[in-house]
Amino acid sequence: MTVSRQELLIFTIARLLKECRSVAVGASSPIPGAGALLARHWAERETPSRRLFLTILGSGRLNAMTSGGVELFDMAAQGRIDAFFLGGGQIDGQGNINLVGTGTYPRTDVRWPGSFGSAYLYYLVPKMILFREEHTRRVMVPKVDFISAPGPRNDGVYRPGGPIGLLTNLCWFSFDRIRQRFRLETIHLGHSLEEVRDNTGFEFDVAPDIATTSLPDASTLADIRGPIARQIAEAYPRFVKQVFPDAA
């Protein structure tokens, strides 16, 4: 049975969210959204059935906020969001992320949309998962050109949250807050340590027990392709049409 790249990422994200009570997913994030839905699906099947509260921005139904856009940030500050996802046009080895652009600000060479809520949520959400599909030296840089949100550092700033790791098309790195470095934990099937090194512009540690990223079993795959794909289609119809045409 073939597992697609997207299915592996959805499954891996769901595993990272296993103990969460409340998960939020930001704009333009179909794979984290589907991963969170799978984690909720698993929570519902525990005995007794467990609730996993999901806030998917851009969704009408998977979004229970009633106080306006500020509520997501207030929930995070209250400690009521256990996990969130951020990407980055650039990510560096200290866990700094850049969502603004390359070159010299403000007349950047390339301009990305902007920092969104990163300069707040990155400090406050305990399980901040960095997710960027593209794994190249263009993205994984030695030092970001603009710090939208800084990685954890010893600066005395209130920071109950922070990155727990970085998931890409090639691998999963955990983030060590003390060493302020990424550590390569698992490599996705079909990829190699050499390939990860060749495509990463920053230094990282390698786990002694480095393994292949776990694959979903047949029944999990059926869940992803069926109910999960159908649920995420409300917020991301285009994504589902492309990746799960049978569920669209």
Added chain:
Amino acid sequence: MPQDWLLPSADALAARLPDGAKIAVPHDTLGVAMETTRALIRRGIKNLHVVCVPVAGLQVDLLIGAGCVATLETSAVTFGEHGTPYRFHDALRRGTIRMLDATCPAIHAALEAGRKNIPFIPLRGLLGSDLVVHRPDWKTIDNPFAKNDPIALLPAIRPDFAVFHAPYADRVGNIFIGRRRELATMTQASLGGALVTVEEVRDVDLLASEETAAGTLPALYVAHAAIAKHGAWPCGLWDLYPTDESHFRRYAELARSADGFARYLDEFVHVGRQAAAAE
């Protein structure tokens, strides 16, 4: 009977906004006043300071392309899956707008301070971000109630007007905003209140029922309103109508160049001008 709050058109509404005004606008899915935006471009408004609550989309790209914006304060500029804001990128490259990059909760918090009419508000996060480096108006202090706890302070945002589009007003000018509470926050923070377009005026009293009152922006805060059918087009409006994706694609093609953008304005904004020239 004519009422003072209800103006005959989006153009009449746009005429109430002076050059140099600071306006607060919501992001694409909340109810963007696109017909008002076209009217502002038609009237040739200049030097706007646009505060995006909390991110910008097509509305801002249009206003920038048409030369209406002096300062842009936003947490992001994005069309989502619907293309690239080329006019914004062009203005940044040429240095024709002053850019105030923010983060979403900072805009929400500064408006919250604005509605309370307090001078500033503290906010977590932020410290160590390059956003702070480029925002000299943001300060860092030591929490006066604890030891070793640095925290950022943001000055209140008090726009001149909030400008948005909503499904309907009732007979006295109360506006239905549902659960989009940021529309109330940004309006209450604004010195002049809201300039709103609505799909329709209904002969009802929104405050008479507990169910609708909770989703109502009271008329007290509303400076003026005007009816604009499909006033958010080509953006969508809640669950009433979806984003016009094919129009966004057309815009993205044309707005890639200054010439193409000028053609877009002729075709979709200065419609009257074209018709008059043909006569």
